[in-house]
Amino acid sequence: MSKKILIITGDAxxxxxxxxxTHRLIEAGYEPVIAAPSVKCMNLVIHDFEPGWDxxxxxxxxxxxxxxxFKDVNSSEFEAVLFxxxxxxxxxxxxPKVIQITKEFHLANKYIFxxxxxxxxxVTAGLVxxxxxxxxxxxxxxxxxxxxxxxxxxxxxxxGMIITGKTWQSHPEFYRLxxxxxxxxxxxxx
Numbered sequence: 001m002s003k004k005i006l007i008i009t010g011d012a013x014x015x016x017x018x019x020x021x022t023h024r025l026i027e028a029g030y031e032p033v034i035a036a037p038s039v040k041c042m043n044l045v046i047h048d049f050e051p052g053w054d055x056x057x058x059x060x061x062x063x064x065x066x067x068x069x070f071k072d073v074n075s076s077e078f079e080a081v082l083f084x085x086x087x088x089x090x091x092x093x094x095x096p097k098v099i100q101i102t103k104e105f106h107l108a109n110k111y112i113f114x115x116x117x118x119x120x121x122x123v124t125a126g127l128v129x130x131x132x133x134x135x136x137x138x139x140x141x142x143x144x145x146x147x148x149x150x151x152x153x154x155x156x157x158x159x160g161m162i163i164t165g166k167t168w169q170s171h172p173e174f175y176r177l178x179x180x181x182x183x184x185x186x187x188x189x190x
Contacts, residue, residue: 085116
């Protein structure tokens, strides 16, 4: 039986971050489970960087089915949790169940992975204080206001059980850390 990894997202989640994570986890023998506010077909987005723009641009992305609603998540069934970016974290951080799930993983000393705007959920859950955090540059002030240490120029960083990355452009560095952590779990007898 493969080990399950929870992916928390919703409408306007970043397509590339969700699909890349899902495919890489399956390739490595894990079972990614996408959780959202409800079980449904979600509308994802594509964030990209265009010359001449002061910020990223957003386009309609892929459609992805969630497999479980937040209300039905039992954190004890999962080895780790992943928070992709996009605009979804902007509203998901206001969902008490999402914050509860996040804190459950933290209290159980399980790995927490967050990339780009996904770090906003960690900020709201109170998990960045005195932690080195990589995230999208426009989330930096939130991280620092809550006692976190924004790292630059690192694309990804691990601080204890929390692994964070800046953007989908950080996937190589971020997933090296993620799979190093998951590999440690695989060496622990079930």
